[in-house]
Amino acid sequence: MAEDRRTRRTRRALGSALVELVLERGFSALTVEDITERADVARATFYAHFKGKDDLFARVATDLLEQLAQRLEPAVSGSAVGFTGKPLLEMLRHVSDERDTYRVVLRGEGDGKPLQMFVDSCAAATAQEFKARAERNSVQPRIDADLLARVWVGEQIAVLRWWAEQDTPPMPAEEVVRMLLDLALHGRYWASGFTAPDQD
Amino acid sequence: MAEDRRTRRTRRALGSALVELVLERGFSALTVEDITERADVARATFYAHFKGKDDLFARVATDLLEQLAQRLEPAVSGSAVGFTGKPLLEMLRHVSDERDTYRVVLRGEGDGKPLQMFVDSCAAATAQEFKARAERNSVQPRIDADLLARVWVGEQIAVLRWWAEQDTPPMPAEEVVRMLLDLALHGRYWASGFTAPDQD
DNA sequence: AACGTTTACAGACACAATGTTTTGTATCTT
DNA sequence: AAGATACAAAACATTGTGTCTGTAAACGTT
CATH class of the missing domain: 1.10.357.10 (Tetracycline Repressor, domain 2)
Known part of the structure; x- marks a missing residue:
């Protein structure tokens, strides 16, 4: 029952996307969609993992x-x-x-x-x-x-x-x-x- | 041509309201309406003075x-x-x-x-x-x-x-x-x- | 290799906040 | 007192949020 690879992948992708984008535009300027777009992840999926961008x-x-x-x-x-x-x-x-x-x-x-x-x-x-x-x-x-x-x-x-x-x-x-x-x-x-x- | 008293009043009120509310709830949790409500100022008036809450x-x-x-x-x-x-x-x-x-x-x-x-x-x-x-x-x-x-x-x-x-x-x-x-x-x-x- | 389970996707949805505009009214400065 | 200026109230389009579907794909297990 090891952690699902897909979970790991998307979480990582979202985290990296967040860091990248914060460096580019600053945290408050970001939308959840910006992050999911950069990470190439569906927006609904984001909310399956995190409550919002603060949580991430x-x-x-x-x-x-x-x-x-x-x-x-x-x-x-x-x-x-x-x-x-x-x-x-x-x-x-x-x-x-x-x-x-x-x-x-x-x-x-x-x-x-x-x-x-x-x-x-x-x-x-x-x-x-x-x-x-x-x-x-x-x-x-x-x-x-x-x-x-x-x-x-x-x-x-x-x-x-x-x-x-x-x-x-x-x-x-x-x-x-x-x-x-x-x-x-x-x-x-x-x-x-x-x-x-x-x-x- | 001194500054209009009304202008001073509303600006002060908005500034104080911001500080109060940030201490209570944190900056990111605030909406412009929260601030104008606390300052007892119309929302449209806020935008006559500031671009947004960051600007304020x-x-x-x-x-x-x-x-x-x-x-x-x-x-x-x-x-x-x-x-x-x-x-x-x-x-x-x-x-x-x-x-x-x-x-x-x-x-x-x-x-x-x-x-x-x-x-x-x-x-x-x-x-x-x-x-x-x-x-x-x-x-x-x-x-x-x-x-x-x-x-x-x-x-x-x-x-x-x-x-x-x-x-x-x-x-x-x-x-x-x-x-x-x-x-x-x-x-x-x-x-x-x-x-x-x-x-x- | 086939299984049941889990996860991701795409789209639609109600809701909240933003930022702008208009019109009438109250308050300033001179 | 008169003209200028700022404010209030309300309506508006736009954008972002958070949730929920049904469907397809990838996963771990056996």
Whole structure:
């Protein structure tokens, strides 16, 4: 009782068509018929699989997240948590492999809901690691934990987005990771080449 | 030849109605009629002012940005640029004053287009300041400038968003600025209470 | 290879939202 | 007060939505 091949085919076709078309025209400009036409699928068939275009988009996004989680598992469970760079490296690679889908999600199409899912997922993972580290080493953060987590995740998303929008990689993924490790270590002034801030 | 009062009234009413309704139901779930009903304006009148709901939303967003730019001007032109914290402080205050509108924009409603406007605006300002500093002090950033700018802006947006979503301020705006200055100075490990990263 | 089952297709349907137009009325500016 | 302008109300064609048919093809199973 394995999944029907026709089902797989049409679902895939609809998902790809959605991503293509969102990149071309933007999510809100699309009709269900646009999608089915591109995918070469009858409109009625679309509704046999999805409630509407939001539903389709949501599934595309969750599929992406599941795939990412799967690829991230060894990197996360391996190290004793913290910002080792391994998870980020794996993420960058995943983005390279699924560039179009990431672009669509990270651009915040679909009223930012799929992106929200992504952010929440990252935030949850971050908060968890964060707490674990704090407990393990029994230290108190010098900056409000909630605020710090937001900054952390916002930074990661910004990097992924930048990475996704590149047509041709401006530098190897390992280089990006190295830079961000340095940034996390030394702070932004160091990174920008300065040693002292303007205080006024 | 000042602007007609009726025009101002209806435009305001429609803008407020949009923000209210987006917070309640989300942008994509709204119809033009929903908005006109809430604003107590005839549907035909709506189209006399705006091309559609996207257009209305775009104007609400640009109005917000203009207002922000106006409030930011003294803070930016006053200091010789750099991360002084003054602009950020002013931004946080503006968010407090226009919380609802900021929520709507920063959540990425409307396929993230208004948010994109916001990000681009911040990125442009950041890049400009960044370049000016580098030239003034004739130093080379240790991290790719483009990447650093993204991280920078991503961080700011994350903070603003966190700030906007608070119902009751968890700390004074000045405190937030202080934390972020510290973060920019010393890096993330310092902020989280650690001194050395996990390297593996 | 033939079976019963599942899925896709094409077309038709009522319904909802869009965007435009018209005409009369109320409210502005000067 | 007078002329201009914006608004309300209603009707309109158009487009997209979501659902439902009967029929044909592809599927997994045995």
